[in-house]
Amino acid sequence: MLGLYLHIPFCSSICNYCNFNRGLFESGLKDRYVAALEREIRSAEGSAADTIFFGGGTPSLLEPAEIARLVTACRETFDVAPDAEITLETNPETSTPARMTGFREAGVNRVSFGVQSFREAELKRLGRIHSADRARDAVLEARAAGFDNVSLDLMMWLPQQSVADWRSNVEALIDVRPEHASLYLLELYPNAPLKEEMARAGWSLAPDDDAADMYLWSLARLAEAGYDQYEISNVARPGRASRHNVKYWEDGSWHGFGCGAHSTRGGARWKNVAATAEYVARIAAGEPVATERRELTSTVRLEEALFTGLRLTAGLDIEAVGARYGIDVWGRYGRPLQPFVDGRLLLREGPRLRLTREGMLLANEIMSVFV
């Protein structure tokens, strides 16, 4: 089953750490963009799909009627399962009771709130424009609108954040009772304005060991509160893992629409032009928006299946992957992996290979064995 990804590149303000494909909201451009997106969807080759994911940017800046129009375009082009998971990434400041009801009526059945922190000082340092109370109210508005599948994103290892500060964020998240949570480490790209602000204000990051403690403590605390970790950065109540995101880690297929969207479908991969105005212009002119199209060799597909599959706590069935790609996985990669097994960072259980929690802290190093 295919996953459909729709990129919405508009934001009300630009956060000082953000490296996503996004720009400031402009009403006229937004109207043209939604029309272009609809046209790109309707021109795609249909097949069965069971997830739709509106990512951004801030997709909740669209009007509910625009979301409905795009969901309809997906349903009329693809054979979208009646019980498809339809997620809208939502920023708390864009939520109102009427908008949340409108999104629900448009067919959205999962909201993922970009909360990032429940501490006012941390939100300010990140340049976020919502308050902790706004985030709590937004979740209540989603509940009142009938959403029974809510996810929250939190970021850890923020400037000036102590282990105790982080713990209070996790406790605040548990109090809000979402079905799903994503915990990301703040990653500062080279020219992030936040880097300059940190230097100017003298803000620092907690030591690496504290970051490891934050990660390990929160997973243990969330497990106690009924959340199972299913991926390095994601936890969910039973049955509430993100069906869409799991496709990225399980060697699945997805078709991305909109500027900068990536697709992996039918053994090929491509990326759409990144600039919003250029994307709109190309669609209006009937020109292709896909660039960098390449057929995936079985070696690339194998490496990625191994690399991304290890992100899941269930790990990989190396016999099944090996049978799919016609190789002996342990025979090829066993030697460089053995030290991680000896160090209890990686477990080999029958045909399965999986990271321990400590191994997840070094995931990039371990997974680089595959590429």
Ligand code: SF4
């Ligand atoms: S709201 Fe999200 S996408 Fe927009 S600037 Fe902030 S971090 Fe980036």
